[in-house]
Amino acid sequence: MPAVIIPEPPPIPKWKRPAKTEQELEWADIKVIDLSKFDQPGGRKELAEELRDAVHHTGFFSVTGTGFSQDEVDRQYDIGQAYFDLPLEEKGDRRYRCDFAQGNYFGYRAANEKTIMGTDVKDNVESVNIPKFIPANENEPFHPYLRQYQPTIEDFSRRSLELASKIFTLFSIILELPEDYFSRRHLYEDKSEDHLRYMIYRPRPLEADARVENTWSRAHTDFGSLTLLWSQNVAGLQLKTPKGEWKYVPPVDNGIICNVGDTLDFWSAGYLKSTIHRVVRPPKDQAHIHRLGLFYFVRPGDTVDIKPAPSPLLKRLGLIDEKSEDAAPVSGLEYVRERVKNYHNHNDYADMKGKKFRVGNLEIEDQAD
Ligand SMILES: O=C(O)CCC(=O)C(=O)O
Numbered sequence: 001m002p003a004v005i006i007p008e009p010p011p012i013p014k015w016k017r018p019a020k021t022e023q024e025l026e027w028a029d030i031k032v033i034d035l036s037k038f039d040q041p042g043g044r045k046e047l048a049e050e051l052r053d054a055v056h057h058t059g060f061f062s063v064t065g066t067g068f069s070q071d072e073v074d075r076q077y078d079i080g081q082a083y084f085d086l087p088l089e090e091k092g093d094r095r096y097r098c099d100f101a102q103g104n105y106f107g108y109r110a111a112n113e114k115t116i117m118g119t120d121v122k123d124n125v126e127s128v129n130i131p132k133f134i135p136a137n138e139n140e141p142f143h144p145y146l147r148q149y150q151p152t153i154e155d156f157s158r159r160s161l162e163l164a165s166k167i168f169t170l171f172s173i174i175l176e177l178p179e180d181y182f183s184r185r186h187l188y189e190d191k192s193e194d195h196l197r198y199m200i201y202r203p204r205p206l207e208a209d210a211r212v213e214n215t216w217s218r219a220h221t222d223f224g225s226l227t228l229l230w231s232q233n234v235a236g237l238q239l240k241t242p243k244g245e246w247k248y249v250p251p252v253d254n255g256i257i258c259n260v261g262d263t264l265d266f267w268s269a270g271y272l273k274s275t276i277h278r279v280v281r282p283p284k285d286q287a288h289i290h291r292l293g294l295f296y297f298v299r300p301g302d303t304v305d306i307k308p309a310p311s312p313l314l315k316r317l318g319l320i321d322e323k324s325e326d327a328a329p330v331s332g333l334e335y336v337r338e339r340v341k342n343y344h345n346h347n348d349y350a351d352m353k354g355k356k357f358r359v360g361n362l363e364i365e366d367q368a369d
């Protein structure tokens, strides 16, 4: 039998990590958790205790000791950058775009197609969302350019959820639930709207930014369960503190910034906090940079019910009662698709301050600042 020859993917330029800002900014206090302790005796319990305050109060924290080397992470940036450097006709091929009318976020989202905040200033974000590598996703958009690098991307995608799974274990311990309570609702082999994402913000002229209050991504909470955001040096991401102040999320070398999304907030009756955040024009010394980001968005499994978990802690705190368990559940897929439609299926990313909407019995306030 002739040997199967797998072609080498085309070589691509090395992406260069931008330097940190020298500007004095108001940084948020971000807890750093060393996940290399996870498998040591007593390690999980210790980590869960270290994490408790951070997830309860700010919903943002960072992890190190993740098992991803800097080279592996940078390789993902190389691939993302190379893809975004393709001509729009190629990267934006209709067959591989997000279908927002269906609330389907897999595939490519182009910049400059929507105006923002009721002005004629255009949205400056491009992204590509890569579905999990499971048979059920075979027909979901995955651009052939990216497919050339599938072994590297697939490995990264699988390991991202393995990492998230450790964090879910810590959340389960915090809530006194069986350790696998959340991880089994987020299995790689089960269909869900999870995606690995490359995302790039293109700088806009100062005057254009001024007309939209320097907004690059409007204030929001994340739709899914957990977001992994590989730490990056271009300042711009801000979270809203419990006191209502906007603070910059600081870079954490070799770390991943994690934030709790709305589904975990629902499951924990608000104990695990899904925090409002936004992205603004970077400081002067970084304002010219095309800000490339790398993420893994964990969504609930399609068939998983979203309703408060039977946590002894939440019961003691009076956050749930017997009735909570009888609540009519909303499924993961129904919920996520509705969120994506509500957010993206418009010609304008309007100012959504104070607007609420419902999916089943879940009340969502997309922008609450
Ligand atoms: O670009 C960032 O740093 C954060 C983006 C973000 O919040 C999101 O895409 O949900």
Ligand SMILES: [Fe+2]
Pocket: 220, 221, 222, 277
């Ligand atoms: Fe977000």
